[in-house]
Amino acid sequence: MTADTATDTVLQSRSQTAKRVSIVEAAARVFCSEGFAGANIDVIAAEAGVSRQTVYNHHGDKETLFIAVVREITDRANARFFETLDSFPDRPQNLHAELVEFALRLTRNCICNRDSKFLRKMILMEGSRYPALFRHWREEGPGRVSSALAARFARLALTGFLELDDPDVAARQFFALINADLHVSTMLGDNPGEEQLRISADNAVKTFLRAFGQQPRSGLSA
Amino acid sequence: MTADTATDTVLQSRSQTAKRVSIVEAAARVFCSEGFAGANIDVIAAEAGVSRQTVYNHHGDKETLFIAVVREITDRANARFFETLDSFPDRPQNLHAELVEFALRLTRNCICNRDSKFLRKMILMEGSRYPALFRHWREEGPGRVSSALAARFARLALTGFLELDDPDVAARQFFALINADLHVSTMLGDNPGEEQLRISADNAVKTFLRAFGQQPRSGLSA
DNA sequence: GACGTTTTGGACAAGACTGTCTAAATTCTT
């Protein structure tokens, strides 16, 4: 009964939603490379394969579009973050190797991908102009991810794999170390190769474990 | 003879150079908060306390002005960096405490100050548009600073204060750790308080020394 | 195939900005 009309209303005409996402993707690309002020609606429309009027129909105006894009990308990036976090090695056979793999997933999915770059740029440039928008990013994103990672580390400490004073600090430092070698090149827009990523993750984990690693108590491994 | 005219030509009229730097400072502020595209020459002129025509007289056009500003700030920031590096504790009495102080100077002078923020923003946003400009930044700045810091760490390793596989990696990681707690808030433009800076530096050094610290061989201390 | 909705393309007004020009005012040098 209402089901049909309801889903129709929600799903819209399929190509309508297709256009919607295509606009958001295009807008993200353009905002990212030109900045908010430098972004041009005509260019966004062209890149989305859509007429300018359609952009205005869907999103009202430049600022509204910008906000929609940031929201969307924020949510997607956060989802990705937690998804990646789920692959944390809670019961490692080989802590070093498994942490390196985890670090690699983190850099690939959450630091070097397009969404993350977009967010870094936009937060840095427009963060102070839209406090609410970016407070949301901070609290739902880095804030929660950091606590979640801290909890995983705390668990490893309990099992005797790590020796930690403060799991929250350790989590933040883990992120920092992962970024240490990549920071400069990602700022200039380079995309580090697989090789480079691996070396970098390995360096990070090596240092992290030098600082916090420990042999697990034997009884608990299996 | 020529001395007079020469110095005249170089020094210019004193207020002329005063205006020049005032324009550059104002431009830096405006570019920083609005981005290149969003920056408005009239605003820059007003903020420099100068007429628009004067801006054009001195710097020709917006892009030329931008390049001049980036160059100037890059050089200043680099100079500051090396100056700060000179206070590295080569013969520490108390390695932990002295590294913390050094880290604090580094965060204050080279990470949280206005010039550094400007450069981070501009490199992130316009880095790919002006490769030469920012290659210069990278090679003369982070690149050389990192090696220089690595050399200092290597020395501490020789004296037995540290145990290092690769001083270059250690240097990059030291920077990363120093930034670990500050990264998110500086992205949003917050200015961490003195308290926060100290805690953050202390966390960084604690972890760094857990990973690389060592009691120095007794013979070498005095 | 008819009907309602969405999309298109192009025209358009309004505003903003860059960069130039000029004549008058101010400042520097001597």
Place this chain on the structure above:
DNA sequence: AAGAATTTAGACAGTCTTGTCCAAAACGTC
């Protein structure tokens, strides 16, 4: 204090951009 150079304010042309409007075309649904 005179002469040279710099600075100013304002006007101005030209361009670009945003956001609106509209009639025709395309699309999706029944």
